[in-house]
Amino acid sequence: MSPSPLVQGTVRAKAQLSPAPAKRHGILYKVSRDGQAAYLFGTIHVGAASFYPLAPEVSDALGASSALVLELDTNAELAYAHAVLAHGSYSSGGQIQNFIAPATLALLTQALHTLGITVASVQHLKPWLIANILMGLELQRSGYERTQGNEAVLLVLAQAQGKRVTELESADYQLALFDTLSAAQAERYLLESLRDLSDGSSLRKARATINAWVSGDTAALEALVPDAVGGNSMMSEFTRRVLLGQRNPEMASGIERILQGGKTAFVGVGLLHLLGDDGLPQLLSQRGYRVERVF
Template sequence: MSIPPAPAAAPADAIQLNDVPRRGALYRVHHEGKTSYLFGTIHVGKQDFFPLEPQVTEALAKSSSLVLELDVRASGPYYRALERHGQYPAGHTISEHLSPAALAKLQLALDKVKLPLTSVEHYRPWVVANILVGQEIEKSGFNRGLGVESYLLSNAAQQKKPLQELETADYQLSLFGAMDDAQQEAYLLENIADIESGAALRKSAGLVEAWGKADASRIAALTRELTTGDTVSARFMDATLLGKRNPEMAASIEAIMRKGDAFIGIGLLHLVGDKGVPALLRQHGYQVEKVY
């Protein structure tokens, strides 16, 4: 759920190399004679992440459709949702909704990245927090326009495969917008503290590196770190971004598989643990095999 959405699609290379490394996590899902694939994505990338390895591209080629959380090319629905859930009504600004201490810390954080307060004053604290973290990630060389979803979309378009979305931008952003003022201030301050300490980049870059090596144990460890602890950010990640959405995604995937097969790309963290989507599908009688 980056701010803003990916502006451009990663190129879909026609040539697949035999020595392309495994990245992410890939599952084969069987049910009632149908076979689908479940792949863990990340929302940022680098040019050398592509092409994806042959097992992934072959799985996409064999599937009848591509399923993603969202069509990241569609900026209109995203910005309408951002206006609804992430911006204050006309005449209101973030300065009126933060404590003086929080506002001072925000001003310092903005000064460090040379962003004037006026450029973000109409956004709610959760949006500003995500903007600041996104800038920190991009400073390390990762590009939102090179996210894995863009690559999959480009390949699927070449193969004339239809796209299905599991969620909407309005729904995703509404989850953040449901936090009250106190939670949003805490979320903002926690993320600023993580940026200052280097933890934000360490966790984000660590997850991308783990995805790039298909390092399941490190992915699991980072997921535990992101969802454990007495912070608004950890509780929100655990209870809402994963805990609420995983069962909903699993139910939508089941509905899709009742009609046919698909290649399903969802955020990597949704695949992890006994409450992840693969585990939930197994609980509902689906045969789920981890390819890697």
């Protein structure tokens, strides 16, 4: 994942697989020990039709697996809606204008107006959720769709093959992480997001992640982590401490439980979780698993 937003859209997968020759996009690992194995694939949550079909190694790995395991089932719309109500919305009729400074509200109003959205239509949502929604809309305006994200495509393939689909996490868990931000931190997160959207740096970082996934270039991939967690911004600190620092060990434990279950699984998680010294391949290797990079 990037620490691109964890918040998933509520659209259903409608991915169209291109007939073009498959290319080796992203990273694929095989994790094994004592005769048990799982495949670990780094995903991006948005995409374009030109990214498909997936590499034959990915298709083969999915075909050899009994289940598809995603960090989040993006088709689970009801679960996402419940999580928004529980963690991303103000209770008792609260409104965002009562929780952020007038100057922040003015910037938000301007950003929303550019997209044809009124403050009234989102005033019940918390600042961090609005920020994530705005970043998602910016990607959509740039031609990247959640319906063409890796999760959407993998779900289509898994369902066509009659495979079981499970989650490493849940929408409730993911949104609850953001809900740990204090009111001041949430406003800072929104302000930084508005700034990054305004100066183009948000789109630059997102494109860097997408382009690195498309190219599979090792240097480009490894540059993503310091770009995401460097600096002292609220977003960088939250990504470093929570979105990667907290979640990676928990994901590693979840994958370990899958391996101990005795059946081969195909595990797709956000690309950033597979990178760096604290990425899932390193953590699983430290736990005694053989981790081989397929491509």
